[in-house]
Amino acid sequence: MDHLDELEAESVYILREAYKLLGKLAMLWSIGKDSTVLLWLAKKAFFGHVPFPLVHVDTSYKIPEMIRYRDQLARELGFELIVHSNQEALAAGMGPEQGRLICCAALKTEALQQLVRLHKFNGLIVGVRRDEEGSRSKERVFSERNATDNWDYANQPPELWNQFKTDFPPGHHIRVHPLLQWNELDIWRYIGREKMPISDLYFTHDGERYRSLGCSPCTGRVKSQASTVAEIIQELESTTVGERSGRAQDREDAYALQKLRKAGYM
């Protein structure tokens, strides 16, 4: 087995543990490269089936191509898709002008909370990776969120030998992180190896491409000539620019993401 085989086998194991042990489950699906890899791994884990719904938290500020691509893929790969927006906040005019972090908290964190309550999910599969940013680097594979969706990061339970946290009080839920140990290059190498469908936004248009997909007002593009997966891999092997450098919310304050994530952000 090579490195990608091992990452794949481990992620499949995690997905199967979640499906068996967590009760009502959903997979967060953001259309980006990580959630597309997640979906692919679920197909492998469950032999072509996706035995839980995919949920997309739609802020209404997403890049329009993303939404088109989302609906196309849902048709092609055949899975149940739940789209949810924080309607009250949007009706009240929430947007990045109110402050980026406030907007993220309302349109993503709060929307996610509404979803969990509405559908009574016990587990949410999320494609975060350790190498994305600091607070994620310290995550557990099965990470508990309490009744108010808070993450008690300073007192995480032990997690050893793939014996995950699967016992928790009613009202709590578990964030499952099957991609935690992958890094950005692994993701692209896997996409290339598996010849996976992937959003066109990652490839160059007029000398620029997206490295990370988010909301259009807050996600910038990087200079790039990469028009194939192989060229993206080549570019990443030599870059010194951070993956989330195009993401505005990371720059707001040193611990912005830690604070967002403590409150329930993905």
Add this chain to the structure above:
Amino acid sequence: MDEEENPGERLKLVVTGHVDHGKSTVIGRLLHDTGFLPAGALEKAQRIAHETGKPFEFAYLLDAFEEEQKQGITIDTTRLNFATPKRGYVIIDAPGHQEFLKNMISGAADAEAALLVVDASRGVEEQSRRHAYLLSLLGIRQIGVVVNKMDLVAYGEAVFRQVETTMADFLASLGLVAKSYIPLSGLLGENILEPSSQLPWYSGPTLLTLLDSFSLAEGTEAQPLRLPLQDIYKFDDRRILAGRIASGTLRVGDTVRISPGGRETRSVSLEEWGGEGDKSEATSGESVGITLADEFFHQRGEVISHPATPPLVSTTFRANLFWMGRTPLRPGKKYILKIATRRVECEVSELGRVIDASSLTVMELPQEVRMNGVAEVAITTGEAIALDLFSVNHITGRFVLVDGYDVVGGGIVSLVQNAIAVDHAIFEQGKLQARCELFDEFFYSVEDYSVNKRCPPVLLFRVGDPLPLEGKSYSYPEFFDIAVMRDKMAVKIRAGRVVELQPLADLVYSGLPMVNGRGFAFRVKSREEWRQCQEEYAAATSGQDASLSAKWLDFHSYRRIYFASNSRS
């Protein structure tokens, strides 16, 4: 980033040691000097130092939480990818503070090698020793000792030698030998990548050469097959058994045994999504889906092996255990045991030595194990489980204990007692089946001073098959009837062969000897006595009634006990 020589290889290395001795700094420095920091990480750490008005610390590259940076302490563990020209690494940063020992264990549990960092100016301290002890308990035998902060002691050799001697003594008492002792300065980057001019008296390896000198854990493809069942899927017309192969290799067409039940069947296919549909073999580490010839009732927690090399099956085993619960461990209290994919109720039936892992003091007559304590225990499970010694198989030989919602302990299996193979002999005629343990060997263990049982591999007998009537501890007659109470079946043996299976209710006492499913003779001499015996068993609330056994069964008619040692060789 250089291309690695062995791109598939990845060694898991945990960095341990007392609080503040410089673990995170050494790792941060190593990643920084070799160009392995995630893009943007250095700038972010520098910016934070600037914003908070504190001096930049290499440890900030790992200690990402605000609380960690403000207090200058690692709270939780993290894992980073790193590579030398030789191979890849997963480097695991562990916290040193005693309060976060559970996080240290979470990081260290599956490492193949460890660094033990000791501050030269402070010497070996409490957690240096405790971490060393836990590494040995976790089965991590490759250890390099890093004597850090040499800049604080003017790079003096005498201080270094002092630390070396103290640590070597302690490790020796745990049966460990460090691979190397390396003086360095994480802060200033001395002796990390290149030999340092500050250490002219030192001619050993640099940190980088030490890492490359560790060996990778041996592959487990050639070991006996262990496939713990994770789940059973019926999404379409296939009934797929899913799991991750813990060791060994499974081929389509193999006869397999399913423990603890002990049934045997054949593997029919290896299922895949997106493959060619012709997968014929899978090996250690793979997450697989298989279909089997016989659709027995399967459950998560069973272990698939080959018939000749099954796991042990027992309800009692000995273990070395570490405790992480806030409430102390109490013998007799019910916990949940999770071993591979099995989950079962258990209790600590015997508390042996309880040890302070730092001072190595042994507590007299312990009643409990407190947080961060380690102990030797015997564990009894509510149902028989499949398991292995940790020394034989890591994945099926280690477990955690759960109390309420929390994982509170972990341990490794050191000895399995009274290993039984449940249902290891099966009689079969058409649809009729009867299980028995006629051919188990009872022996008096010269090591345990107690009676133990050894079981033969699974045996299947059909009509016409001869029975092995003579064993070391049993000898059955040529003509007799077996009454298997739990299956309500009778098996007739004539001239040493199986001639017929029938429902127990239809069995008429014929004057031939009668034995039960475990090989003990019934004390019955007439139809009337047989009827009375059956009535009393039927009326009993459980088959495990000792007075009933004493009244109706005789141990010694066909069975005896001999002296033997526990070792299987």
